[in-house]
Amino acid sequence: MTAPDHQPTTSNKATTAEVAREIAVEQAHVDVVYAELAKAKLRAGLVETDGLARGRTDRTGDVRDEELTGLFERDALVFNAARRRSTLDTQFEGLVFGRLDLDHALSRDGADSDRETRYIGRLGVRDDDYEPLVVDWRAPAAAAFYRATPVEPMDVLRRRVLRCKGPDVVGVEDDLMVAEAPDDLVIVGDGALLAALTRSRGAQMRDIVATIQRHQDEAIRASARGITEITGGPGTGKTVVALHRAAYLLYSDRRRFENGGILVVGPSSAYTAYIERVLPSLGEESVTLRSLGDVVDGVTAVRLDSPQVAAVKGSLRVRRLLSRAAADSPPGAPTQFRAFVNGKAVRVDTPALDRIRAQVLRGHQRNLASKAVRAQLAEAAWNTVREGDRNEFMDHFEDHLEVDAFLERWWPQVDPREVLLWLADPDLATRHGRGVLTAEESVAFAASMRDALESGTWSVADAALVDDLAARMGPVQEGPVEEREFYEIEELDDVSQFGVAEVRATRQSGAGSANGSSRIALTDPRDRLLQGRIDGPGEYAHVLVDEAQDLSPMQWRMLGRRGRYSSWTVVGDAAQASWPDAQESGRAREEAFGTQERRLFHMDTNYRNAREIFDYAATVVKAQVPDADIPQAVRETGAHPVDLTVAGSNWAAVATEAVEALLGEVEGSIAVIAPERHRAALAAVGELGERVVVIDPMSTKGLEYDATVVVDPDAITEESPGGVRVLYVALTRAAHRMTVLRPA
Numbered sequence: 001m002t003a004p005d006h007q008p009t010t011s012n013k014a015t016t017a018e019v020a021r022e023i024a025v026e027q028a029h030v031d032v033v034y035a036e037l038a039k040a041k042l043r044a045g046l047v048e049t050d051g052l053a054r055g056r057t058d059r060t061g062d063v064r065d066e067e068l069t070g071l072f073e074r075d076a077l078v079f080n081a082a083r084r085r086s087t088l089d090t091q092f093e094g095l096v097f098g099r100l101d102l103d104h105a106l107s108r109d110g111a112d113s114d115r116e117t118r119y120i121g122r123l124g125v126r127d128d129d130y131e132p133l134v135v136d137w138r139a140p141a142a143a144a145f146y147r148a149t150p151v152e153p154m155d156v157l158r159r160r161v162l163r164c165k166g167p168d169v170v171g172v173e174d175d176l177m178v179a180e181a182p183d184d185l186v187i188v189g190d191g192a193l194l195a196a197l198t199r200s201r202g203a204q205m206r207d208i209v210a211t212i213q214r215h216q217d218e219a220i221r222a223s224a225r226g227i228t229e230i231t232g233g234p235g236t237g238k239t240v241v242a243l244h245r246a247a248y249l250l251y252s253d254r255r256r257f258e259n260g261g262i263l264v265v266g267p268s269s270a271y272t273a274y275i276e277r278v279l280p281s282l283g284e285e286s287v288t289l290r291s292l293g294d295v296v297d298g299v300t301a302v303r304l305d306s307p308q309v310a311a312v313k314g315s316l317r318v319r320r321l322l323s324r325a326a327a328d329s330p331p332g333a334p335t336q337f338r339a340f341v342n343g344k345a346v347r348v349d350t351p352a353l354d355r356i357r358a359q360v361l362r363g364h365q366r367n368l369a370s371k372a373v374r375a376q377l378a379e380a381a382w383n384t385v386r387e388g389d390r391n392e393f394m395d396h397f398e399d400h401l402e403v404d405a406f407l408e409r410w411w412p413q414v415d416p417r418e419v420l421l422w423l424a425d426p427d428l429a430t431r432h433g434r435g436v437l438t439a440e441e442s443v444a445f446a447a448s449m450r451d452a453l454e455s456g457t458w459s460v461a462d463a464a465l466v467d468d469l470a471a472r473m474g475p476v477q478e479g480p481v482e483e484r485e486f487y488e489i490e491e492l493d494d495v496s497q498f499g500v501a502e503v504r505a506t507r508q509s510g511a512g513s514a515n516g517s518s519r520i521a522l523t524d525p526r527d528r529l530l531q532g533r534i535d536g537p538g539e540y541a542h543v544l545v546d547e548a549q550d551l552s553p554m555q556w557r558m559l560g561r562r563g564r565y566s567s568w569t570v571v572g573d574a575a576q577a578s579w580p581d582a583q584e585s586g587r588a589r590e591e592a593f594g595t596q597e598r599r600l601f602h603m604d605t606n607y608r609n610a611r612e613i614f615d616y617a618a619t620v621v622k623a624q625v626p627d628a629d630i631p632q633a634v635r636e637t638g639a640h641p642v643d644l645t646v647a648g649s650n651w652a653a654v655a656t657e658a659v660e661a662l663l664g665e666v667e668g669s670i671a672v673i674a675p676e677r678h679r680a681a682l683a684a685v686g687e688l689g690e691r692v693v694v695i696d697p698m699s700t701k702g703l704e705y706d707a708t709v710v711v712d713p714d715a716i717t718e719e720s721p722g723g724v725r726v727l728y729v730a731l732t733r734a735a736h737r738m739t740v741l742r743p744a
């Protein structure tokens with residue numbers, strides 16, 4: 001292995017007895033820390049009823065002494081809550097994971113030796129005299145743990161990583177930062193990074209708090225302001241670095257980021273499930289994790305549209321279609337208004353109604369315009385009469401039940417999701433899509449909405465459309481609707497006299513669907529689509545976007561609404577993009593960011609893939625994407641990817657054989673990454689063991705496995721919107737072993 005950026009030495013190999021002695025020394029310190037933590041936990045338990053507010057403070061720079069007790073207790077509380085989560089227990093690395101042996105004379109020419117030992121952990125722990133027993137990994141005093149190199153040792157002689165199981169120290173790994181270790185410093189192991197990278201991968205991402213590299217640390221601790229972009233090829237730690245950055249931001253300015261909130265957005269629910277453990281393992285629970293199909297409250301989507309439909313739904317062209325639909329009357333709405341008001345026949349015809357609609361929408365959001373519409377209708381009605389007393393006419397109009405009944409059908413409160421479903425009608429979609437979508441695109445759009453209605457599920461791309469409509473139309477107003485309903489029920493109080501056993505409030509308008517869902521059995525697909533409420537977008541103090549290269553322009557707008565006043569961390573790699581129009585997406589992204597200051601961090605070391613695997617993938621992508629950002633893989637295993645050919649339709653048999661071989665070679669997860677056309681045939685391969693999954697290429701974005709079987713690469717390229725870029729994603733998911741199946 002080539003050392004990435006520390007290039008520390010690990011000479012003076014220790015004997016077994018020496019290692020045991022070193023472990024015992026570390027154990028003694030860890031025991032003291034846990035005893036202190038237990039005391040803090042007790043104190044924290046006493047203040048638990050006060051909530052975590054006790055420790056809330058702007059923790060920028062130096063923390064005031066009087067704040068320390070509160071902070072420590074808060075951290076103890078949060079830490080223990082996180083620890084209790086059973087998912088953490090199996091792979092948790094321990095509270096204390098690092099030790100620095102420093103000699104401050106190193107940076108002072110000719111000075112006498114001035115030694116210090118400093119322990120680094122997931123939170124700061126102090127003894128009764130407030131002397132630090134452990135320094136929080138995010139504190140300035142811990143920076144040397146991540147930044148010291150032999151070239152710039154920052155006074156560090158030895159950096160030690162403690163491997164713990166719960167409170168027990170089970171091993172240590174050292175890096176020496178000076179040419180020669182002082183006699184009293186024993187050096188153990190080959191370095192912690194190599195140990196971490198060769199381990200098998202579990203089902204979920206682990207934190208890297210013990211082995212963060214210098215260049216990663218710079219991105220983690222970068223200023224909280226403006227836009228921080230992290231780019232780099234596959235496996236370069238972009239995701240894991242961004243998550244540690246979220247934990248760092250919470251530490252450095254807790255009040256701002258805990259109160260304002262941090263939103264972490266990734267491509268899929270498989271991705272959020274994969275990363276969800278990282279922040280709790282760092283003691284941070286107060287971050288909102290969402291997949292792109294889950295950003296808008298009231299829409300939960302995992303289904304993907306066909307690439308053609310997704311391209312239409314993601315592009316800015318679709319906004320014209322939406323704006324026309326949002327301005328339209330509901331299907332079946334009356335086209336003229338007729339009533340007797342104050343003894344006079346009133347008739348407002350279609351052109352006049354259209355004029356009212358257009359005029360009102362120029363100044364109002366649709367759902368907030370009910371009053372304005374009523375006033376304009378009254379004015380139009382009066383203009384058709386112009387006889388008698390105007391005020392008297394207006395008073396009658398105001399209270400008129402027929403006016404209520406008309407407006408409830410012509411201008412009801414409309415849930416934005418309803419508007420999208422109106423577009424399941426191909427004629428309507430074609431009419432509203434004229435000039436911006438081709439006829440085929442409009443028809444395909446309508447068909448996708450019928451898919452939604454049939455399956456009762458939204459697609460991931462629909463979420464951004466609902467959000468766009470919600471922003472145009474304003475929130476559904478409930479007050480007046482409920483009042484009227486109550487009135488009606490009261491009037492029918494004693495319904496039994498009419499032979500009616502039960503009154504159910506039913507609503508015809510979209511508003512009914514938005515808030516009346518609790519009374520409806522959700523077996524109906526339409527009700528499932530309209531479950532919950534669409535509220536205004538929540539605003540966050542920080543938005544972290546992973547796999548940013550895949551966001552469509554409409555998705556950037558959706559996130560932009562949530563990050564109007566926030567700082568951003570944006571993570572991506574253009575060579576892995578599945579969104580076809582990078583330029584349009586780039587413009588929407590610029591709009592979301594505004595003019596805030598920018599900083600860029602580039603990661604160029606691949607920590608995931610064995611070099612043999614990455615070389616294979618790099619050759620494939622470079623042939624078609626010559627400017628791909630190719631990182632350097634640091635670990636060699638000697639195991640080259642295995643190419644197998646499949647005769648006829650024998651995919652399942654060959655895949656089974658490949659997986660069975662891999663089950664014996666790796667300890668952790670194995671993924672069979674297959675294009676749509678082979679997935680049904682391969683479903684049974686997923687039954688080969690708990691460690692095995694069969695998955696589509698797009699869903700593997702951001703994920704990693706010990707081993708992969710990549711099925712029919714050409715078909716993956718053909719089927720995917722991003723072509724070879726998505727194949728590149730599939731070929732860079734394996735840490736240790738990869739088998740590739742191709743047709744004979």
Ligand SMILES: Nc1ncnc2c1ncn2[C@@H]1O[C@H](COP(=O)(O)OP(=O)(O)OP(=O)(O)O)[C@@H](O)[C@H]1O
Nearest residue numbers: 208211212213234235236237238239240607608702
């Ligand atoms: N300093 C480190 N110490 C230990 N493991 C690390 C370190 N940096 C990265 N890794 C590991 O490398 C793997 C890849 O990291 P990550 O998934 O964050 O990469 P990525 O750049 O987001 O990849 P992709 O773009 O392919 O999704 C993860 O298992 C991560 O834990």
